[in-house]
Amino acid sequence: MSLQKILxxxxxxxVFGLLWELLVWANGWPNYVMASPSDLPPAxxxxxxxxxxxxxxxxxxxxxxxxxxxxxxxxxxxxMGFSRVMRDALYPLLVGFNAVPKATVVPIVAxxxxxxxxxxxxxxxxxxxxxxxxxxxxxxxxxxxPEYRDILRSLGASQTTIFWKIALPKTLxxxxxxxxxxxxxxxxxxxxxxxxxxxxxxxGALFDSGKTNSDYPLMFAVLIALALMGILLYxxxxxxxxxxxxxxxxxxx
Amino acid sequence: xxxxxxxxxxxxxxYKTQAGPxxxxxxxxLSVPEGGFVAVVGPSGCGKSTLTRLVAGxxxxxxxxxxxxGERVKGPRSTVGMAFxxxxxxxxxxxxxxxxxxxxxxxxxxxxxxxxxxARHLLALVGLEGFEDKxxxxxxGGMRQRASLxxxxxHKPEVLILDEPFxxxxxxxxxxxxxxxxxVKAEEPFTxxxxxxxxxxxxxxxxxxxxxxxxxxxxxxVMDVHxxxxxxxxxxxxxxxAEALNVLRHQIQIxxxxxxxxxxx
Ligand SMILES: Nc1ncnc2c1ncn2[C@@H]1O[C@H](COP(=O)(O)OP(=O)(O)OP(=O)(O)O)[C@@H](O)[C@H]1O
Ligand SMILES: [Mg+2]
Numbered sequence: 195m196s197l198q199k200i201l202x203x204x205x206x207x208x209v210f211g212l213l214w215e216l217l218v219w220a221n222g223w224p225n226y227v228m229a230s231p232s233d234l235p236p237a238x239x240x241x242x243x244x245x246x247x248x249x250x251x252x253x254x255x256x257x258x259x260x261x262x263x264x265x266x267x268x269x270x271x272x273x274m275g276f277s278r279v280m281r282d283a284l285y286p287l288l289v290g291f292n293a294v295p296k297a298t299v300v301p302i303v304a305x306x307x308x309x310x311x312x313x314x315x316x317x318x319x320x321x322x323x324x325x326x327x328x329x330x331x332x333x334x335x336x337x338x339x340p341e342y343r344d345i346l347r348s349l350g351a352s353q354t355t356i357f358w359k360i361a362l363p364k365t366l367x368x369x370x371x372x373x374x375x376x377x378x379x380x381x382x383x384x385x386x387x388x389x390x391x392x393x394x395x396x397x398g399a400l401f402d403s404g405k406t407n408s409d410y411p412l413m414f415a416v417l418i419a420l421a422l423m424g425i426l427l428y429x430x431x432x433x434x435x436x437x438x439x440x441x442x443x444x445x446x447x
Numbered sequence: 448x449x450x451x452x453x454x455x456x457x458x459x460x461x462y463k464t465q466a467g468p469x470x471x472x473x474x475x476x477l478s479v480p481e482g483g484f485v486a487v488v489g490p491s492g493c494g495k496s497t498l499t500r501l502v503a504g505x506x507x508x509x510x511x512x513x514x515x516x517g518e519r520v521k522g523p524r525s526t527v528g529m530a531f532x533x534x535x536x537x538x539x540x541x542x543x544x545x546x547x548x549x550x551x552x553x554x555x556x557x558x559x560x561x562x563x564x565x566a567r568h569l570l571a572l573v574g575l576e577g578f579e580d581k582x583x584x585x586x587x588g589g590m591r592q593r594a595s596l597x598x599x600x601x602h603k604p605e606v607l608i609l610d611e612p613f614x615x616x617x618x619x620x621x622x623x624x625x626x627x628x629x630x631v632k633a634e635e636p637f638t639x640x641x642x643x644x645x646x647x648x649x650x651x652x653x654x655x656x657x658x659x660x661x662x663x664x665x666x667x668x669v670m671d672v673h674x675x676x677x678x679x680x681x682x683x684x685x686x687x688x689a690e691a692l693n694v695l696r697h698q699i700q701i702x703x704x705x706x707x708x709x710x711x712x
Contacts, residue, residue: 341535348503349552349602350523359551363539441539441582 229414237415244400245419252384252396253423255312259319260380264373267324271331275361281332292325296383300390311395315387322383323376330372334365367442370435377427385420397423450517452638453479453502453606458511459663460497471497472508473663477640479655484632484639486649488695489659489667490703495642498664499608502640503527516605525553528604528637532611534595536583542594543579546570549602569597572634573627589620593627600635607639614644622680625651629678646695647683658698668698 211231218230225233238245270288274281296318303314338361346356388398397416404412436443455477461468471494479485489495500506501513504523513520515527528549536545546566550557557565570579573593583591592612599607613621625648632639643649649656650672658668670691682688 339533339535341531341533342537344500344503344505344531345529345535345548345598346552348505348523348527348529349525349549351552355552359548360537363537366539439539 225410226408229411233411234415234418237409237411241400241412241415245397245415248395248397248400249419249423252388252398252420253427255315255396256319256380256384256427259316259383260323260376262316262320263324263376263380264327266320267327267372267376268331268369270324270328272335274328274332275335275365281336288325288328296322297386300386304387304391311391311393314391315384315396318387319380319383322386323380326372326375326379327369330368331365334368335361338364366439367435370431370439373431373435374428377431378424381420381424381427451478451514452481452483452516453477453640454512454514455498455501456512456514458501458508458513460494460501460506460508460510461663462497470663472501472665474665475511475659476666477657479638479640481638482636483655484637484641484653485655485657486641486643486653487657487659488643488646488649488699489664490661490699491644493659493662493702494664495659496610498659499529499610499640499642502606503529503608525549525602526605527608528599528602528606529608530592530595530599530610530612532614534583534588534591536591536594536598538583541580541582542570542575542586543567545583545594546597546601548598553602555602566597566601569601569635570594572631573597587620589616589624592616592624596627596631600631600637603635605638607637609639609641611642611644613648621645621648625680628652646692646699649695650688650691651678651680651683656695658695658702660702661704667702670695 215230215232218228223230270284274284299321300318303317307314307317342360342364343356346360351359384396385398385401388394388396389402391399393399394402397420401413401416404410404416455475458472458475459470460472461470463469475494475498477485477487477498487495487498497506501508502515502520504513504520504527507521515524536542537548540548543563543566546569547562550562550566555562567579570576573596575590575593575597578586578590578594583594586594596612599609613624616624629652639653641649641653646656654672656670656672657666658670659665660667672691673687
């Protein structure tokens with residue numbers, strides 16, 4: 195990676211921070227309207243241990259939810275990709291499921307499994323993020339051109355061989371595209387649950403406590419921490435994509 | 448004469464569509480001797496690709512028989528090699544790895560080293576030396592088609608099936624590839640069926656041209672080609688070739704259901 199690739203985004207972030215500071219200063223907003231970047235370091239210094247503990251809770255639950263979503267999404271995608279009947283049967287169900295706003299599901303789940311906080315959070319992260327994965331895998335598999343299948347099938351290759359050698363690798367670029375969306379969604383899911391459940395854990399609960407105590411710099415500090423974590427997870431996916439589907443990238447120009 | 452390597456007898460086939468059965472082949476006869484190279488021409492959509500899928504064992508005809516080397520074709524067999532208009536190279540593999548793909552499916556007596564040597568040798572034969580480690584996207588259309596051809600013959604198939612392999616190429620590249628085909632055939636003898644839309648290509652490459660009628664296709668006309676020896680593009684411009692092309696054009700017009708007279712004007 196060239197130096198430019200690191201410096202340019204960092205410069206962009208600094209510019210963003212300065213503009214934010216300037217905006218707050220120019221309008222003379224007090225903290226309870228909008229905190230400014232200069233309020234953040236004191237907030238982090240005061241609560242750093244909470245940030246570490248809560249941040250870790252948010253992170254692992256998001257990742258577990260995402261992993262379950264990947265396993266389940268890929269399986270459902272495979273079933274729908276290989277069987278027309280299953281695709282016709284499952285598609286409307288999935289779409290309907292996905293269309294239900296998750297904010298309405300959160301309280302239901304919270305009531306359904308009272309106290310099982312980790313489980314609930316992982317469940318919501320999973321539910322909100324598996325849809326794009328299932329759809330991308332099923333579309334990738336069902337749109338495989340017949341000739342690709344035929345070059346192996348004409349040699350007597352089994353369906354499993356065709357899946358591993360052609361269908362799966364050919365679907366990887368779409369899969370990673372969907373995974374980038376899913377990462378962000380899983381994150382939203384985790385936080386929804388953390389904010390809504392009473393006595394919650396994770397950064398969402400920290401945000402909630404900032405709200406109850408009118409600690410506005412803390413609330414903004416949580417937002418920034420969430421953003422940073424989101425960026426981290428996203429780039430982990432980008433790195434994995436480079437390793438497993440780097441071939442799909444075309445050099446521009 | 449010995450028994451033909453490929454034999455198709457009285458094949459009928461219809462696809463099931465929403466609008467009812469669509470008859471595609473009806474009374475198709477085809478016979479290719481060992482080492483023979485037959486070109487199949489016919490109106491668009493008449494059932495040529497269907498014919499190749501039958502020979503490859505990718506589907507079964509409703510009626511009639513397909514024989515390969517004295518055995519009734521019941522399913523896919525590793526003694527067949529295929530290339531299509533779309534080169535279908537796998538983008539995540541290098542050209543060399545693409546060519547070696549069939550060797551991962553078909554068991555051969557070659558060890559890894561020999562397999563790679565063979566793939567490299569074929570690539571050199573078609574003029575792709577130095578491109579072994581490139582990705583398909585880094586190659587031109589003609590080069591990809593050359594690689595696809597190598598993949599089709601790497602496992603030494605008895606039968607090579609080519610479904611309009613040069614159809615998407617420009618005229619100059621196509622003529623280059625015709626020459627390459629002759630070179631390959633001289634070094635790696637095969638029995639082949641070539642589907643094509645190009646009559647010049649059919650007489651330049653094949654030793655027999657079969658004209659299919661419009662859908663449902665049956666064998667309408669068979670012509671033996673006598674452009675022997677080492678073929679040169681010049682051979683396409685002799686009076687004999689002009690005559691042969693005329694006859695074939697005439698047959699295609701009949702197959703399309705037009706009377707030759709109205710097509711001429
Ligand atoms: N799987 C299928 N289901 C239904 N109809 C099909 C199917 N495959 C092909 N057909 C129809 O059968 C007919 C013959 O198809 P085929 O691909 O064999 O023709 P072709 O001679 O190869 O055409 P072209 O010259 O355009 O390549 C066409 O009308 C096509 O629409
Ligand atoms: Mg065709």
